[in-house]
Amino acid sequence: MSRRFGVMGLWTLAMVCGLWLAATQVSVHSELADLLPEGTTATQRLLLTQVRTGVAGRLMLLAIEGGDPDDLAQASQEFGTRLRATGHFNIIGNGAQALSKQDQELLFRSRYLLSRQVTPEAFSVESLRQSLEQRLDDLRSPLASMIKETIPGDPTGAFLGILKDWAGQEGPAKHRGVWMSEDHTKALLVAETRATGFDADAQATIQQDIRKTFEALPGRSASLRVVMSGPGVFAVEIKQTIEAEIWWLSTAASTLVVLFLYASYRSVTLVLLSVIPLSTGIVAGVLAVNSWFGFIHGITLGFGITLLGIVDDYPIHLFSHLNVRGSAPAVIRAIWPTMRLGVLTTVIGFSSLLLSGFPALAQLGLFAVVGLVTAALVTRYVLSVCVPPAFIPRDVPQKIVPAVAQLTRAKWLVPGAVVLATFMLLWSDTPLWQTDLASLSPVSDARKRLDEQLRQDLGAPDVRDLLVIEGPTAEDVLQRGEAVISQLEQLRTGEMVAGYDLVSSYLPSRRSQQARQQVLPERSVLEHNLQTALSGLPFAPGLFTPFLDAIDAARTQPMIDRDTFKSTAVGMKLGSLLIEQQGQWSAVVPLRGVADRARLAEIVAGWHAPGVAYVDLKEESNLLMTAYRDRTLAIVAWGLLVIAVVLAVGLKSISVLRPVLLPMMSALVVVVALVNAAGESLSLFHVATFLLVIGLGLDYALFLNRPEGTGEERARTLYGLLVCSATTILVFGVLACSAIPVLHAIGLTAAIGSFCCLLFAGMMADEGAHAEA
Amino acid sequence: MIFGRPLRKAITGISFLLLLGSGALAAVDVPTAPWTIDGLVALLKEQREPSMRFEEATYSSLLTEPLKVRGLLRFTPPATMEKAITEPFRERYVIDGDRVLFESERKGIKRSISLEDYPALRSFVDAFRASFTGDAARLQKVYDVTLEGTRRQWTFLLRPREAGGQSMVDYILFTGSEGRVATIAIRLPDGDRSVMTVLRESTR
Numbered sequence: 001m002s003r004r005f006g007v008m009g010l011w012t013l014a015m016v017c018g019l020w021l022a023a024t025q026v027s028v029h030s031e032l033a034d035l036l037p038e039g040t041t042a043t044q045r046l047l048l049t050q051v052r053t054g055v056a057g058r059l060m061l062l063a064i065e066g067g068d069p070d071d072l073a074q075a076s077q078e079f080g081t082r083l084r085a086t087g088h089f090n091i092i093g094n095g096a097q098a099l100s101k102q103d104q105e106l107l108f109r110s111r112y113l114l115s116r117q118v119t120p121e122a123f124s125v126e127s128l129r130q131s132l133e134q135r136l137d138d139l140r141s142p143l144a145s146m147i148k149e150t151i152p153g154d155p156t157g158a159f160l161g162i163l164k165d166w167a168g169q170e171g172p173a174k175h176r177g178v179w180m181s182e183d184h185t186k187a188l189l190v191a192e193t194r195a196t197g198f199d200a201d202a203q204a205t206i207q208q209d210i211r212k213t214f215e216a217l218p219g220r221s222a223s224l225r226v227v228m229s230g231p232g233v234f235a236v237e238i239k240q241t242i243e244a245e246i247w248w249l250s251t252a253a254s255t256l257v258v259l260f261l262y263a264s265y266r267s268v269t270l271v272l273l274s275v276i277p278l279s280t281g282i283v284a285g286v287l288a289v290n291s292w293f294g295f296i297h298g299i300t301l302g303f304g305i306t307l308l309g310i311v312d313d314y315p316i317h318l319f320s321h322l323n324v325r326g327s328a329p330a331v332i333r334a335i336w337p338t339m340r341l342g343v344l345t346t347v348i349g350f351s352s353l354l355l356s357g358f359p360a361l362a363q364l365g366l367f368a369v370v371g372l373v374t375a376a377l378v379t380r381y382v383l384s385v386c387v388p389p390a391f392i393p394r395d396v397p398q399k400i401v402p403a404v405a406q407l408t409r410a411k412w413l414v415p416g417a418v419v420l421a422t423f424m425l426l427w428s429d430t431p432l433w434q435t436d437l438a439s440l441s442p443v444s445d446a447r448k449r450l451d452e453q454l455r456q457d458l459g460a461p462d463v464r465d466l467l468v469i470e471g472p473t474a475e476d477v478l479q480r481g482e483a484v485i486s487q488l489e490q491l492r493t494g495e496m497v498a499g500y501d502l503v504s505s506y507l508p509s510r511r512s513q514q515a516r517q518q519v520l521p522e523r524s525v526l527e528h529n530l531q532t533a534l535s536g537l538p539f540a541p542g543l544f545t546p547f548l549d550a551i552d553a554a555r556t557q558p559m560i561d562r563d564t565f566k567s568t569a570v571g572m573k574l575g576s577l578l579i580e581q582q583g584q585w586s587a588v589v590p591l592r593g594v595a596d597r598a599r600l601a602e603i604v605a606g607w608h609a610p611g612v613a614y615v616d617l618k619e620e621s622n623l624l625m626t627a628y629r630d631r632t633l634a635i636v637a638w639g640l641l642v643i644a645v646v647l648a649v650g651l652k653s654i655s656v657l658r659p660v661l662l663p664m665m666s667a668l669v670v671v672v673a674l675v676n677a678a679g680e681s682l683s684l685f686h687v688a689t690f691l692l693v694i695g696l697g698l699d700y701a702l703f704l705n706r707p708e709g710t711g712e713e714r715a716r717t718l719y720g721l722l723v724c725s726a727t728t729i730l731v732f733g734v735l736a737c738s739a740i741p742v743l744h745a746i747g748l749t750a751a752i753g754s755f756c757c758l759l760f761a762g763m764m765a766d767e768g769a770h771a772e773a
Numbered sequence: 774m775i776f777g778r779p780l781r782k783a784i785t786g787i788s789f790l791l792l793l794g795s796g797a798l799a800a801v802d803v804p805t806a807p808w809t810i811d812g813l814v815a816l817l818k819e820q821r822e823p824s825m826r827f828e829e830a831t832y833s834s835l836l837t838e839p840l841k842v843r844g845l846l847r848f849t850p851p852a853t854m855e856k857a858i859t860e861p862f863r864e865r866y867v868i869d870g871d872r873v874l875f876e877s878e879r880k881g882i883k884r885s886i887s888l889e890d891y892p893a894l895r896s897f898v899d900a901f902r903a904s905f906t907g908d909a910a911r912l913q914k915v916y917d918v919t920l921e922g923t924r925r926q927w928t929f930l931l932r933p934r935e936a937g938g939q940s941m942v943d944y945i946l947f948t949g950s951e952g953r954v955a956t957i958a959i960r961l962p963d964g965d966r967s968v969m970t971v972l973r974e975s976t977r
Contacts, residue, residue, distance in 0.1 A: 069871075073889075095887070137879060140831050140840045142856065142866060142894050145941065145961055151835060175871045177889025538838040 057197030281375030320720025498593025664697030693753030820952025
């Protein structure tokens, strides 16, 4: 008695400590990026960094709709101004002047270093004459008053050229100075948030502020609405989906399990007791993952509830074997070898996930291993002691034994099912493997469509196509960028791409700047050329003195680099296009509207430009996922082999392997066929779940083939197994209803797997062993 | 294109009828109608020609002598205006609603801009549109309007009411006779100005 309370006291103490630790130490993340692998090559790492922190990830697309074009335009103007003032954004683009006065002044002062027009011929008499005549045209045009101011200091139009580069290629249609969709039903805005796209908390705050700002717009007509899209918006939606799903899935699954346990055994005590190993396993799993990875992901936590479905097998085994003759500790001693072997093989299965190198799977693996081992040990050493001495669960129906015996007559159905499944797979229209990573995203289709629509309206890059230019220094990268400008321009005019954003179009390399400085003429030469060019033109005398002064100053002006534009909108833009990572510099060139990806890849490869590569981000991440899937598949195969060896050693017989391994492997084939028939292609996560199915199947088969003394014991074992698999199917069935594709994949696979394993193990159970007994 | 020819014929026909009608109407009205802004604007609308040839001189502090261009002004109700420069170079501005299509042969440019980005152009376009569509109310909302002279010889002065407009345009001055404009002068706040003279012989 005292031992019992001692153990319970110790367990309670440990649980309180564990829960306290979990409440204070554990940090739950829900950013999907945290589950992405690091990547193995430098390019992969760069790309993943881009996905996490790059400018494409920080773009937010906004639209105002629900009014006439004039209302929309006015709202957009005011909205843009107010959003700029919130400080959340590097840039708000709505078609209104994008560059601040400060930026423009800086660009004006640096015009002769920045301008592509500065060539050796630019200051010859003929060139000057041509420029001057163009300025006369400008003065005659209706737009004269806008550019008149710049003429005395910039008769060659260098500054206007730079502004044109910054304004980019033709943007969306405009109405009253702001961007509008082609049909004038939406005012369009683009925002670049300071926070990264995956920072869901920051993004949620930003989106809240955007809504508040919009609500508070003065004179806004009530019918106007604002819609948002982009990676940040997705991140928030994903986070919310995950949080909401985890909550209802765990509630639904645990309620179902509790109800089912109660219905099966009609005992509150039993239900309460089974909570002991379950809760301990989950707390231990959470703590282990958190201390190993520094955080636990929401999805891993969601997976925690699936442990309910596996871990409760252990107390059920214990309870189902309890009878009048044996006390709980005696029963657990009797079934422990079988249980231990089941735990061991399951752990081997899950620990192989740890080796996959994929953070999401490694977390799941660690969680499951620690949870399972803890729950098994708690069942063995705590639960068995805690069971009240006189506690006997209700009698189980004895008919179950002949029923199962009947089942074994249908043994032939198993190979039949495997053959059928193989044919189904061969003839199926659904591809066997899922290679599109995007299909694993829990973002709703409506949102994806909105995003696509807005990107099309805005001509925004779709976070997919990039040119990456790498080099050991920023200067190298800029020079390499300059070397491909003309090719890129060809792609654009050839309509291979709709547009690109290359850092070298804005910031010339030092080499180019020096070259430009060298061609700037001496004052006397320039003055002479200018005078000659001016002859006969009606410009006021002395008008161009500011021009002569500016060229003089530019000849000795310090070089421009990224730092010159620090903390300006221009600087932000440069910072996002030119990045340093582990001593390596890269320019990221987002491409818009790529017409033919395969052709583009060929063309870029054909340039033979050093350090320049075209990257289809989607393709790349799909490749990455496929690589991890193959690796996981290999790990599953190795795991299976190790499990077989461990079983052979544990059972001390190879002949027993057949009824234990065969049903489980047949079940795997059938599961694959059924999942495929349900219209789903296999992903990394399905593969990972195979391990779970293997673990479950082995457990069932081990207990089904366990030699037992009496028919009553046999009945208890069988009843226990039925309860085990039913709870498992319940929990994973709930999971299969999840809107999160990863959890859905796991749930569906495991639910079908659990059912098939039990059925097949029952059919293939070795009758001989029991007949002898 | 299929309908191009008959449609153009129809439009020419209608314009002709309108011209005839308005001429007759004007002849009847002369002795009785008082000379007001509303009257002028209505007359401008009535006697509006599908296109007008013009000569424009730009005077600027940057220049020692005015720059001259010749071209064609077109107005297609309700809101499409075109200014085409034909000499000494070819350049075209087509203003349709808020959009301005800008085409320059010499600079090899063809692009679409928003009127909102060019406030100077905007106030000018406003004045034109309101005058030629007979919308005196709109005109007087944006501008301080003064009409002087007689029906035979009038001047029509527009000064922007709002500070925003004032920083772009000092005034726009139309002169004319009956429903016909003779000159349009635009003066900018810095003293630069342009004077557009409508060439009479071009009426068809």
